[in-house]
Amino acid sequence: MANLKINGKTINVDVEDDTPLLWAIRENVGLTGTKYGCGIAQCGACTVHVDGVAIRSCGITVNEAAGKEITTIEGLAAGGVMHKVQLAWIASDVPQCGYCQSGMIMAVAALLKENPKPSDDDINDAITNICRCGTFQQVREAIHAAANT
Amino acid sequence: MNQHVIPKLNRRAFVIGTATAGAGLALGLDLPFGGPAVVRAADGAPEVNAWVVIRPDDTVVIRIARSEMGQGTLTGLAQLVAEELECDWSKVTTEYPTPGQSVARKRAWGDFSTGGSRGIRTSQDYVRKGGATARVMLIQAAANEWKVPAAECKAANSVITHTPSGKTTTYGKVAEAAAKLEPPADVKLKDPKDWTIAGKGLKRLDTTDKTTGKMIYGIDVKLPGMLNAAIKDCPVFGGKVKSFDEAKVSGMKGVKKVVPVGDSAVAVVADTWWHAKTALDALPIVWDEGDNAKVSSETIAKWLAEGLDNAQPAYVGNQNGDAKAAIAGAAKKVEAVYSYPFQNHATMEPMNATVLYTPDKCEVWCGTQNGEAAFAAALEASGLPADKVDVHKLMLGGGFGRRGMTDYVRQAVAIAKQMPGTPIKLLWSREEDMQHGKYHPVTQCKLTGAFDADNNLVALHYRLSGQSILFSVRPEALQNGMDPAAFQGVAQSGEAAIGYSVPNLLVEHSMRNPHVPPGFWRGVNVNHNAIYMECFMDELAQAAGQDPLEFRRKLMGKNPKHLAVLNAVAEKIGWSTPAPKGVYRGIAQVMGYGSYVAGAAEISVTDGSKIKVHRIVASTDPGYVVNPAQVERQIAGSFVYGLSALFYGGCTVKDGRIEQTNFDTYNSMRINEMPKVEAVMVPSGGFWGGVGEPTIGVAAPAVLNAYFAATGKRIRSFPLRNQNISFA
Numbered sequence: 051m052a053n054l055k056i057n058g059k060t061i062n063v064d065v066e067d068d069t070p071l072l073w074a075i076r077e078n079v080g081l082t083g084t085k086y087g088c089g090i091a092q093c094g095a096c097t098v099h100v101d102g103v104a105i106r107s108c109g110i111t112v113n114e115a116a117g118k119e120i121t122t123i124e125g126l127a128a129g130g131v132m133h134k135v136q137l138a139w140i141a142s143d144v145p146q147c148g149y150c151q152s153g154m155i156m157a158v159a160a161l162l163k164e165n166p167k168p169s170d171d172d173i174n175d176a177i178t179n180i181c182r183c184g185t186f187q188q189v190r191e192a193i194h195a196a197a198n199t
Numbered sequence: 200m201n202q203h204v205i206p207k208l209n210r211r212a213f214v215i216g217t218a219t220a221g222a223g224l225a226l227g228l229d230l231p232f233g234g235p236a237v238v239r240a241a242d243g244a245p246e247v248n249a250w251v252v253i254r255p256d257d258t259v260v261i262r263i264a265r266s267e268m269g270q271g272t273l274t275g276l277a278q279l280v281a282e283e284l285e286c287d288w289s290k291v292t293t294e295y296p297t298p299g300q301s302v303a304r305k306r307a308w309g310d311f312s313t314g315g316s317r318g319i320r321t322s323q324d325y326v327r328k329g330g331a332t333a334r335v336m337l338i339q340a341a342a343n344e345w346k347v348p349a350a351e352c353k354a355a356n357s358v359i360t361h362t363p364s365g366k367t368t369t370y371g372k373v374a375e376a377a378a379k380l381e382p383p384a385d386v387k388l389k390d391p392k393d394w395t396i397a398g399k400g401l402k403r404l405d406t407t408d409k410t411t412g413k414m415i416y417g418i419d420v421k422l423p424g425m426l427n428a429a430i431k432d433c434p435v436f437g438g439k440v441k442s443f444d445e446a447k448v449s450g451m452k453g454v455k456k457v458v459p460v461g462d463s464a465v466a467v468v469a470d471t472w473w474h475a476k477t478a479l480d481a482l483p484i485v486w487d488e489g490d491n492a493k494v495s496s497e498t499i500a501k502w503l504a505e506g507l508d509n510a511q512p513a514y515v516g517n518q519n520g521d522a523k524a525a526i527a528g529a530a531k532k533v534e535a536v537y538s539y540p541f542q543n544h545a546t547m548e549p550m551n552a553t554v555l556y557t558p559d560k561c562e563v564w565c566g567t568q569n570g571e572a573a574f575a576a577a578l579e580a581s582g583l584p585a586d587k588v589d590v591h592k593l594m595l596g597g598g599f600g601r602r603g604m605t606d607y608v609r610q611a612v613a614i615a616k617q618m619p620g621t622p623i624k625l626l627w628s629r630e631e632d633m634q635h636g637k638y639h640p641v642t643q644c645k646l647t648g649a650f651d652a653d654n655n656l657v658a659l660h661y662r663l664s665g666q667s668i669l670f671s672v673r674p675e676a677l678q679n680g681m682d683p684a685a686f687q688g689v690a691q692s693g694e695a696a697i698g699y700s701v702p703n704l705l706v707e708h709s710m711r712n713p714h715v716p717p718g719f720w721r722g723v724n725v726n727h728n729a730i731y732m733e734c735f736m737d738e739l740a741q742a743a744g745q746d747p748l749e750f751r752r753k754l755m756g757k758n759p760k761h762l763a764v765l766n767a768v769a770e771k772i773g774w775s776t777p778a779p780k781g782v783y784r785g786i787a788q789v790m791g792y793g794s795y796v797a798g799a800a801e802i803s804v805t806d807g808s809k810i811k812v813h814r815i816v817a818s819t820d821p822g823y824v825v826n827p828a829q830v831e832r833q834i835a836g837s838f839v840y841g842l843s844a845l846f847y848g849g850c851t852v853k854d855g856r857i858e859q860t861n862f863d864t865y866n867s868m869r870i871n872e873m874p875k876v877e878a879v880m881v882p883s884g885g886f887w888g889g890v891g892e893p894t895i896g897v898a899a900p901a902v903l904n905a906y907f908a909a910t911g912k913r914i915r916s917f918p919l920r921n922q923n924i925s926f927a
Contacts (some may be wrong), residue, residue: 065473066452073473077427082419083412085596087547088629092862095547104204123412127595139410143402146832147269149416149547149596154222180862182547182597183269184839186870188832 052112054079068112071105072096074112075122083123083152087180094173097153098122102139104160106153109193123152126159135159138196145181158193167197203462225905237378245378247336249296249307250329250437253374256838257357259286261293265318266568267405268598269836270891271829272318274403276326279319282397283330283388286370287357293404296580298574299589311570314603314719315765316792316889319825323887324388326547331386333377340377341368391823391884400828405594407475416596417566420553422622426455427472428614429479429829430625432635435488435855436714437885442485448478457482458617466614472626491714492855498711499641499852506664507536507645513662513707516686517656520703529649533742535735537646537915539727541850541857542639542720543865548596549632550607553624554615556581561588566595568603576605582613599840604637604672630860638850639716644731646738649703654743655918656704656754661689661732667710668717668724682710682793686761687724687791688896689732692890694793695725698761699736699754715852719842722895725791729896730903730917733787737904738913747904748774748786760820760883761788764797767879772799784814785904789896794821794888798838798897804909809927810919812842812872812902818879821888827880833890835876841898843868846926849918872926 054061054071058080063078063144075084075098087095091109098107099121107115124134132140135158145151154177161168161176168176173193181189238246244254252260261280267273277293301308309325310317334354341359342349345366352361357370391398408414433439443465445457453474460466465484469475505511509523526532552565554577561581567573573590581588595602611625627635642665649658667682676684685708687695697706720726740750748769755762765788769775778784781803788797801814817834822831847866851858859865899917906924907913914922 062803069473073471077471077473080421081412082415082421085416085548086626087549088862090629090861090863093547093867121248127411128418140402140406143406143828145269145403145406145409146271146836147547147595147597148414151409152412155410165797177870180547180867180869182545182599182840182843182867183832184868184873185832186839186868186873187835187875189870190875 052116053116054112054115054120055083056120056146062112063112065078065112068111070108071098071110071112071115071120072107075107081122081124085149085152087150092180093150094157095150095153097156097179099156099160102160102163104157123156126155133159134199135162135196138192138199142188142192142195144185144188144192146185150179150181154181158196160199168193237375243506245375247333247374247377248329248382249304251284251325251333253370255371257287257290257369257371259284259291259357259370261291262308262366264296264311265322266311266313266570266592266595266598268313268566268568268595268602269583270318270833271826272313272578273405274401275319275404275825275829276322277400277404278397279323279327280330282394283327284334285354285356288396288401290357291404295592297589297591298570299585301571302574302585310338312603313568313571314600316892317399320793320887320889326723327388328386331388332382335383335386336377336380337370337373338381340373340859344368344373344376397825400826402660403829414594416548417551417553417564417593418548418596418626420564420593420624421554422553424471425553425622425624426468426618427475427624428466428468428625429472429475430460430464430466430610430627430631431479431484432631433486434634435486435492436716437491438486438488438855440465440484441487444483450483451478451481456480456618458614460610460613464610466625468614468618468623473836474623476628484854488855494714494855495853496851500643502713503538503641503643503664503711505644506711507662509662511709513709514681515705515707516681516683517689517691517697517706518704520658521705522658522660522705525703526647526649526660528656530652531650531742533648533739535646535913535915537731537734538640538643539730539917540848541641541715541852542600542844543633543636543850543859544597544601544720545633545862545865545867546597546599546601549627549629551624551626552599552608552611553622555622556612556615556879557619559587562912563590563608563612564593565590565608566593566602567605567608568595568598568600572603572605573608576608577612580609581616590609599927600720600723601637604718629862633865634857635861636850636857637716639720639726640668640717640724641713641715642666642727646731646735648735648739648742650743654745655737656701656743659704662709663707664711666712666717668719670710671711671717674717678715682708684724686728688728688789688883694792696791698758698788699751701754715857721837722791722892725789725893726841729787729789730899733789733897733900734903734913734915737785737907751788760795761790763883764788764795764818764820764881767881768797768799771818771877771879772801772814772816774799783905783909785901785906785908787897787900787904789893791893791896792889793886794819794890794893796893796897798894798901800901800905802902802909804903804906807910807912808904808924810902810924811927812874814874815876815901816879817876817883817894817897819890819894820881820883821890822882822884822886824880830880830890831878834878834894837894838876838890838898839868839873842902845899845917846919849921
């Protein structure tokens with residue numbers, strides 16, 4: 051049993067303390083925009099914000115996340131207005147299959163919060179998500195575009 | 200801007216017990232382009248024909264039979280239909296017909312298979328005709344209403360105008376009447392040079408939902424009362440389950456049932472997948488691993504190496520002159536042996552399928568590259584007749600060839616059959632996905648080139664040894680035992696023909712099929728054949744003391760299309776001018792899937808082992824380009840996929856099983872390792888080639904040849920991590 055604060059709402063989920071946050075979000079809360087890719091915090095498809103920091107949600111437990119502010123891709127748009135990263139993503143037509151993109155967008159949104167004008171090197175250091183389709187050049191273009199809006 | 204959701208039919212279908220997907224579609228019509236009876240979409244809007252539904256508000260629903268897995272085919276096919284339909288692109292939306300509907304309508308939508316880079320090229324003709332036919336019927340309906348000759352009317356942007364009077368109406372207003380007309384027997388298609396919607400880099404139709412988390416993939420399906428299954432198949436391919444101890448896990452939280460799946464797998468069904476997986480990890484299973492447990496990468500390599508011996512039997516795929524004699528009598532001989540490992544597709548979304556089975560109906564929801572194959576698998580696994588089975592396709596979280604296979608669908612049906620009435624979602628863990636792939640085939644290749652005294656290449660012997668995909672996947676396609684697809688990229692003619700003319704040529708394949716199941720991995724046989732041939736061409740150029748580009752050019756006089764793309768990349772990368780200091784270049788070309796492609800790379804190397812890729816230039820001639828923005832993305836993506844395999848990939852076998860289990864042991868390139876890909880599109884027209892796969896063939900050899908230019912070292916076995924070579 052854990053109280054999770056997800057996208058501004060407190061939700062009581064009936065799971066064991068050691069359940070990965072990812073699976074509580076997907077299966078118990080029912081928000082499926084956060085994706086399962088590897089389960090070992092390698093690929094980044096499950097990236098969410100925990101107290102504003104990009105976290106791979108497969109790698110932390112609900113117990114560790116309880117009481118903290120969790121934001122998923124569904125909560126990124128504030129008041130129905132898309133986040134500037136999402137808008138840049140649409141403008142650059144970034145996604146191919148799209149499966150990794152929720153995590154990619156969440157990682158980028160966290161980066162821009164911390165570093166509003168990242169250089170290419172900053173992007174290289176901060177964005178380590180796997181994309182098997184290979185959208186990287188559109189990702190880079192959209193990060194710079196979002197930084198300039 | 201129009202932004203559309205793909206699985207509209209599927210979403211409606213989520214409401215179980217009421218109308219299933221497209222239930223409003225009348226069944227049993229045998230005319231692919233409509234008929235006298237009005238067929239209606241689920242919302243009541245009339246079908247002008249199988250491809251086009253027009254709602255009263257002028258929304259145009261275009262039916263797409265091929266699957267979208269990121270490659271952009273959904274948007275491209277919609278562009279082709281819209282182009283001929285002359286409709287307002289901003290009002291276009293799309294939906295997937297189901298395979299069951301297609302079967303009931305005598306395959307009104309043709310082939311669903313989305314592999315072999317065929318999505319656009321092998322359906323462009325009939326989808327364009329579908330759009331054109333609908334346009335003619337809509338114009339005729341307006342002309343009938345106005346009592347004027349149709350020839351006096353024209354259509355543009357979903358508006359029909361009677362030219363002499365200036366009267367106008369819209370598609371939405373006449374669709375109902377148009378749907379009642381007989382379709383024209385023949386329609387004339389536009390010349391691609393007159394395209395205004397096709398041929399343009401329009402935005403994809405599925406982007407918004409992919410940026411908000413709303414896109415529904417197979418893994419996201421939710422059905423009322425649904426349970427979740429986790430599965431473990433015998434880690435040794437061909438092995439079986441001896442026993443499992445259900446009692447050890449049946450009391451664990453959420454566990455509902457433990458079921459055998461076929462004779463080789465066990466699944467745990469629980470309330471959540473996390474509970475199912477946790478219990479499965481705790482479930483004692485005894486395997487009968489069988490003789491395959493003795494197989495390792497070393498035993499496979501030894502067996503394949505034997506096939507390189509000319510004394511061993513081999514299938515001849517391409518030959519002219521007498522290569523063996525010419526080599527024996529040559530002034531100079533060059534020989535090299537290359538090998539390429541198994542690779543896993545590693546789609547970001549692991550395999551999964553959701554099934555609701557009752558004795559009266561079997562419905563499947565899944566991402567699949569081949570709806571009809573998934574349908575056939577569900578039919579067979581459920582034992583139900585075709586009118587009681589259907590497959591609802593969802594967005595694929597990556598395909599790359601893997602989701603053309605139906606193993607996961609069969610498993611899901613087998614589990615659901617043991618719990619009738621309860622929807623079951625089967626999801627593979629990443630570990631299961633890595634260890635139960637349909638792997639890129641394992642091969643070795645011995646290449647021998649021979650020169651005369653003037654350094655002219657007089658003979659080339661290309662002897663491939665290793666696995667045949669068709670032998671395992673589609674044995675009926677073998678020709679007297681030979682796998683014709685094994686020669687993709689080095690064939691005499693056809694859609695994957697060799698670009699070089701050599702006076703004495705012998706291309707042959709000693710087929711050796713290890714127990715590890717092969718599959719169609721992006722690029723399929725073009726991938727390793729291009730690596731072998733293009734790296735060896737570089738070796739031959741070096742042996743002849745010639746520039747690698749000039750050496751190739753001399754052999755390509757009879758293949759102007761191959762040569763044109765090679766020249767295009769050479770020009771773009773500036774081959775004739777020196778590279779920046781410390782930067783080295785490599786070049787490669789191949790033909791595959793009916794398209795001509797070439798690539799060039801600029802790299803620098805530190806300490807002989809740390810590679811930085813500075814620049815990639817790639818050229819493609821696919822005949823026609825339907826969406827240049829998407830073609831550019833496929834070209835760039837092919838480099839990411841191909842170079843990930845080159846640097847990080849490689850699946851090894853130990854004790855009969857695949858050793859790699861997740862992205863920590865089977866890594867993939869990240870953004871910091873990938874430069875911008877400069878794509879040069881040179882469509883020459885007159886043929887339709889594919890785009891998603893051919894470019895992967897040139898990715899690795901362009902970089903490997905640059906690595907040789909930088910270091911003087913040839914790398915002939917992969918992945919590079921085994922040679923302690925990595926990205927800088």
